[in-house]
Amino acid sequence: MKKVLLGNTGMEVFVLGFGGIPIQRVSQEEATEIILECRDRGINFIDTAQGYTISEQYIGNALKKAGRENFYIATKAMCHDYDSMKAAIENSLKSMQLDYIDLYQIHNVSKMEQLDKSFSENGAIKALLEAKEKGIIKHIGITGHIKEVLLKAIEHDEIETIQFPYNPVESQGTELFERALAKGIGTIAMKPMAGGAFTKHKLSLKYIANSNLISVAIPGMDSVKQVVENVSAVENLQPLTQEEMDEIKNEVQEIGNNFCRRCGYCKPCPEGIDIPSVFIFEGYVTRYNLPEYGKSRYDALPVKATACVRCRKCERKCPYNLPIVEKLKHAVETFKNC
Structure with a gap:
């Protein structure tokens, strides 16, 4: 099964990873079966977050059966200062019962002020760099929905991966991904199904895998069946046919304009609504x-x-x-x- 390097991290990943949001709605036993299926199907990258309620705990418990050595584990926290990020790293290690985490990301940075704070003297980056020096995290990444913020973020040499929405409906990250790849930064596609709006899931994954922009896409999966279906879309990857491209175009047109791309141009709201x-x-x-x-x-x-x-x-x-x-x-x- 073909794998690619996640930027300059040295991590070799299958183009399809596992997104940890949806397993919040299944049991621990079901989550473990899903992770085992991921292992058996060649998925070796798992992404979760401290804010996804019991997702970290489920994944940590599942790794006892699936084997920690079979996966690169990524998680994240919405922390911008040193103390809170340091505590978040410790909590994630404890939640997943791990000695180290392969990729720790500053989660959902949506404002320049948050980015500046993260890179300030007592910002989140200081805690991440200390953890990296201790070996309890291996690499540092950032996630977000605002392209301009992440374009600024990748100017910092500490950033090794970026995570941003990408799918047939949302291509606004193209410039960001191109610049990141040019700098040796790994690219992670969140929302590969446009948050569920794009219903032709296998076509969306095939589209992403053929883009040459993405190191790994991380659809959320809450069943063994979904794992099998998603892997089948990309394991023997072929270029998109004209028929498939037409099908994608029709789906995009059906979704139309009634779909928030989270670009942030509507902000600031005079009343303060995010x-x-x-x-x-x-x-x-x-x-x-x-x-x-x-x-x-x-x-x-x-x-x-x-x-x-x-x-x-x-x-x-x-x-x-x-x-x-x-x-x-x-x-x-x-x-x-x-």
């Missing part, structure tokens, strides 16, 4: 079938979608002409019914 985050958290409810997780993330927002005064300034700035006001109204109803 509009992209509202839609991300709603997606956990409506697409990922994780209502409790999505609702808890939404409830943690300092300003809720109910604060919208329908000024429509966001809509005038949206490059995709989304009906943001109506979508925020829909989100309010979604969370009300959780």
